[in-house]
Amino acid sequence: MRKMLKAKALFSSVMVVSMLALAACGGQGIAPAQDAKGGDQQQAAGQPKDGGVLKIGLSSTAKTLDPIAYTGAYESNIIRSIGDTLVRYTNDLSKIEPSLATEWKVSDDMKVYTFKLQDNVYFQPGKYQDGRKMTAEDVKYSLERSAKQSALKRLRGVEKVEVISENEVAIHLDAPNAALLAMLTDGGNIIVPREEVEGWKDQFGTHLVGTGPFMIDKFNQDDSVNLKRSDKYWGPKPHLDGVEFKFITDANMMTNALRSGDIDMVTDVKGQNRAIIEKDQNLNLQTKPGLSIEYMGLNQIEGPTKDKKVREAIRLAVDVEGLVKGVFKWGGAEKSFLPLPKASWGYDSSLEAAVPAFDPQKAKQLLAEAGYPDGFKTELYVIASRVPQATIAAQQLKDNLNIDAEIKTVEWGTFSDIVAKGKAPLYIMGWSWYPDPDFFLYQMFHSKQIGSLGNGYAYSNPEVDKLLERATAETTDEAKRKELYSQAMKQINDDVVHVELGLLDVATGMKKYVQDYQVRADSSIFLVNSETNVWLNK
């Protein structure tokens, strides 16, 4: 007995010691939260310094950097530092500005875009060319390659690219398209030299060569990609000697790596990690409302939600504000009203008033009118990362309408399959793309998209179809296009297709010595361009 007691005492002391150790780890330096903005920091820190390697953590493993083959946003973030596109969005995404192209014009029928190219652009030296000058032929080659072979169709509707002169190309479209420039800003449409592509073949993805500020030094599979400064860069001379992108798939370990100094910067900070980074005196958390929205899709052609009254009832029965607060208790999202993020130029805040507020009484009444006074059973599909949203939404539907929504948690492959085939009665997912409304509204609401993930609820309204088509085919004038999109969104809101949930932040955590980094709403990482030139103050 005495021996047992001894053992117990020892056991409890071991536990106490380990808890103390944990407490010590958790309670590090508490500082007031900072709402930092890139520009302010730079002024505070004085003159930019040259040198140093910036280490950036990416949450997924980059497999290939080939512009036509890559599939993830994290891959495009590396590509951004290596290559350039003809045009680019400014950091605030308000307009498209020149990059490799200096100017452009659009034909009256909106089917031919003509670009003048810069004259002083050179490729990074590689195995199959020694850093030669970029020409119009390279633009033709790269864009046609993208148009024909891109896995994700990053350049749609291009018939051919014509070389007009050494410094001039024309892109011919098969139909008028006002959203072409937005597509051209995609990392998949950077200009690459043919020799390298053809020389490396399948290996080009790990030996990407472009015209950007940094070039590949080493590609360590599953571990990291090292870039070094390219002396041939046509833009401002980068302050950094190089960049290292490290792949860290576990979100908590990513934050730990940032705190321990393994990396200097992490993108896509979520949940409690926001609070941890905000509290750390050596770190900054920069946030901005992003281009990502979350919504609950309501099946339009099958099950009880076929009835518009049922959909309306569901929308009224979900307390979105409460849901967003509950899910994002550490911040990182706000209530979303429209199927378009605020950072898009097409966003029309006057439509917000037309979105009905939370009203469980009216919801119940509508559901009874639709013939379901006692609710019904249904299924709510989500991927694991959105289970919190689903749990709260299902609880609210149960409490307010007695709808039993069974949460079906599946992983991405299954989810996309079930949703695209229109087999999910209810589902919660997110959407994120270019700021041009075409990439949200056409994808999610045009009847031609039925059968793909965007329009997984099989929504079809000829009037909306027509408005969405006109918005890209009639004019390139943003104001006029915005008006057409507003009309479409008004109709979509009346038809009750979504319950809009959260508008997500882009949050980047970084060491305080990282200077002049500007967080972008599209969460892409630009380290050196006409607006920014990141440096390290250490």
Add this chain to the structure above:
Amino acid sequence: MLKLIFKRLFDLIPTLFVVATTVFIITRLIPGDPAAVLLGPQASPDEIAKMRETLGLNQPLYLQYVDFLGSLLQGDLGTSLGYNQPVMSLIMERFPNTLLLSACALALSLLIGIPAGIISATKQYSFWDYTVMILSLVGVSMPIFWLGVMLVLYFSVHLGWLPATGMGSLSEGFGSVVTHLILPSIALSTIPMATFARITRSSMLEVIRQDYIKTARAKGLREFFVVWKHALKNAMTPLLTVMGMQISSMLGGAVLTETIFSWPGMGRLVVDAIENRDFVVVQGTVLFIAVIFVLINLLVDILYTVVNPRVKLTNKGEG
């Protein structure tokens, strides 16, 4: 002996055939279309259909199976859908990393686990015995992912001594790899270490009470020789069995450890492949691990005969 080893190797073939078939079926049974996953949320049905064709997914399942077995016979594990590279070369790039991590963890667990078990057994019911037993109980029940995060919080974030993630590279010097290796090795070694300590203890306790140990002591042999030479050798047999099992499960533990510590090994490769429905990589890697598993078991069987000459390898592979 050599003949028997070959016989055992030959016996591998049906085992691997069953593994290959099972893996093939399971990876196809999971719902979810690799083409859709590969193309991402914005793909249209046409594009998905085209991609399915490119990947050969529109062929009937039995044809895919025949293809798969056919290439397998030629040692070809297929080409990854995501990486667009031969699976064998993907595995071979990462296997040394997993091997390095597992070997370090194994060495650590043996070097600490066995002596701890011996001390525990020779000093039964002492303070040291209790300490080892309690720590080993904590050890076997500690989830790797939790321990991993705790180690990083303390040694990387709080003390700043060791890097949190990654593998380092030899180009930054040997020390870079060593420092990166420490935390994941500790995390991966905890469970086997604790298991070795417990097994060594119980096995030693049994042996120590036997007559020949008493005889050895009565001969006036020093306690050190009695324990390490006479007792331990006979206590080794159960330890070997457990060791074989632990090495195999270490490959499973490596999947977790590698994910937590961003260690670029096979574990991460397979987790990533499962998420992306890259079933060519999944089936290739699982097959590869199965081969290793079986080979380790064979090795353990051979080691039995070395440790205990009374054990003979038999034709039936009973070991």
